[in-house]
Amino acid sequence: GPALTFSGDPFRDGLDRTMVHEPDAIVAMQDGHITHFGPAARIAPLLPPGTEIRDFGKDALISAGFVDTHVHFPQTPMIASFGTQLLDWLERYTFPTELKFADRTYTRQVTRRFLQESLRNGITTSCVYCTVHAHSADILFEEAEALGLRLAAGKVLMDCNAPEALRDTAQSAYDDSLALIRKWHGRGRLLYAITPRFACTSSREQLAVAGALWREHPDCLMQTHIAETEAEVAWIKELFPERSSYLDVYDHYGLCRKRAVFGHGIWLGDDELQRLHEADAAIAHCPTSNFFLGSGMFDITRAIRADRPVRVGLGTDIGAGTSFSILQTLNEAYKAAQLNRHPLSAAHAYYLATRGSAAAMHLEDKVGSIAPGMEADLVVLDMRSTPLIAFRMDEARDFAEQLFIQMILGDDRAVQATYVAGRPAYAR
Numbered sequence: 001g002p003a004l005t006f007s008g009d010p011f012r013d014g015l016d017r018t019m020v021h022e023p024d025a026i027v028a029m030q031d032g033h034i035t036h037f038g039p040a041a042r043i044a045p046l047l048p049p050g051t052e053i054r055d056f057g058k059d060a061l062i063s064a065g066f067v068d069t070h071v072h073f074p075q076t077p078m079i080a081s082f083g084t085q086l087l088d089w090l091e092r093y094t095f096p097t098e099l100k101f102a103d104r105t106y107t108r109q110v111t112r113r114f115l116q117e118s119l120r121n122g123i124t125t126s127c128v129y130c131t132v133h134a135h136s137a138d139i140l141f142e143e144a145e146a147l148g149l150r151l152a153a154g155k156v157l158m159d160c161n162a163p164e165a166l167r168d169t170a171q172s173a174y175d176d177s178l179a180l181i182r183k184w185h186g187r188g189r190l191l192y193a194i195t196p197r198f199a200c201t202s203s204r205e206q207l208a209v210a211g212a213l214w215r216e217h218p219d220c221l222m223q224t225h226i227a228e229t230e231a232e233v234a235w236i237k238e239l240f241p242e243r244s245s246y247l248d249v250y251d252h253y254g255l256c257r258k259r260a261v262f263g264h265g266i267w268l269g270d271d272e273l274q275r276l277h278e279a280d281a282a283i284a285h286c287p288t289s290n291f292f293l294g295s296g297m298f299d300i301t302r303a304i305r306a307d308r309p310v311r312v313g314l315g316t317d318i319g320a321g322t323s324f325s326i327l328q329t330l331n332e333a334y335k336a337a338q339l340n341r342h343p344l345s346a347a348h349a350y351y352l353a354t355r356g357s358a359a360a361m362h363l364e365d366k367v368g369s370i371a372p373g374m375e376a377d378l379v380v381l382d383m384r385s386t387p388l389i390a391f392r393m394d395e396a397r398d399f400a401e402q403l404f405i406q407m408i409l410g411d412d413r414a415v416q417a418t419y420v421a422g423r424p425a426y427a428r
């Protein structure tokens with residue numbers, strides 16, 4: 001059936017040079033990798049005799065699996081918590097929920113629900129926050145390994161401005177993270193992400209320890225939050241009066257470089273975007289969360305400005321985010337872009353959800369696109385998953401319109417099948 005992927009960055013090099021749309025494609029896979037991709041008529045004769053073929057038909061769309069660059073698995077049980085903005089939301093809902101992860105049985109139950117829900121939505125790679133408990137990362141990695149997922153995660157570092165029972169220390173943050181790195185980083189498809197929650201909940205000493213650990217293990221990722229709300233930015237000014245900006249706090253402790261993924265970044269200044277560009281660090285755009293908490297509108301066009309483009313990925317940010325559906329997350333990304341007076345085309349949006357997000361994690365040579373040699377993580381979308389979508393698709397004039405209709409109206413019902421490392425991991 002039809003397939004869509006990207007060979008490069010359409011924001012930088014244009015859609016014509018980067019978008020690959022095959023009206024009738026074959027994606028061939030072996031031993032977890034893609035071996036062939038192209039028009040069915042050209043690829044079919046090249047396949048080894050006895051190759052098993054699965055035809056999804058002309059109303060399907062084969063894409064690289066979706067990549068979620070910012071998500072909190074322990075917040076799965078608290079999606080849709082009413083009535084507060086970020087800092088109150090953390091106190092009222094998040095910390096009480098994360099306290100429950102002292103219990104390993106509960107942690108495993110939530111982990112399984114989280115991973116199943118991700119696969120049901122075509123998400124095959126995520127960059128995941130755990131809780132402060134080291135076992136929360138162990139359990140997530142165990143379950144992800146059993147599914148063969150490429151996934152990055154880390155235990156949260158948090159040693160102040162949080163309930164006693166959710167605090168670690170600078171020393172235990174270092175020791176626990178180091179043990180997790182040694183056990184999991186680079187094991188199969190798993191990657192460790194050093195995870196200071198944000199500078200409001202880490203002491204100077206703990207941020208310094210995170211920086212030291214990352215220097216010692218530079219091919220790990222580092223993830224944290226930045227400039228999500230105005231109140232948080234004001235609090236950072238009080239907490240770190242000696243630093244010139246929010247990003248400068250992280251930069252000072254060695255936390256701004258390649259393989260850093262900063263969540264949100266709505267309220268970053270031009271100097272901070274310039275520094276992110278120089279450092280080759282990334283921003284995770286989390287539109288459903290930004291609307292839900294009333295945090296603001298991230299301006300992606302400003303972030304990727306051609307003279308100093310910053311890597312931008314897409315994040316569900318569950319549980320401040322309101323949907324595991326990447327299609328629904330793109331719907332909200334479109335609306336954020338509209339409010340900034342810069343429409344986001346569907347093709348650019350699908351890039352953001354796949355190769356763009358892989359690039360934000362510096363994984364674009366492994367996942368996020370369909371090409372020989374890439375890891376075989378795929379999602380098959382049903383382009384007619386509801387009566388309304390089917391009715392509307394009949395009016396679509398071209399492929400660009402079909403894609404747009406899918407991203408505005410589609411959700412988990414549009415995910416027909418998900419493949420992880422060449423194996424079926426979910427089927428509707």
Ligand code: GUN
Binds near residue numbers: 090198
């Ligand atoms: N900032 C610090 N912690 C969090 C979190 O758990 N969710 C969101 N959305 N922002 C945060």
Ligand code: FE
Binds near residue numbers: 070072225263317
């Ligand atoms: Fe978050």
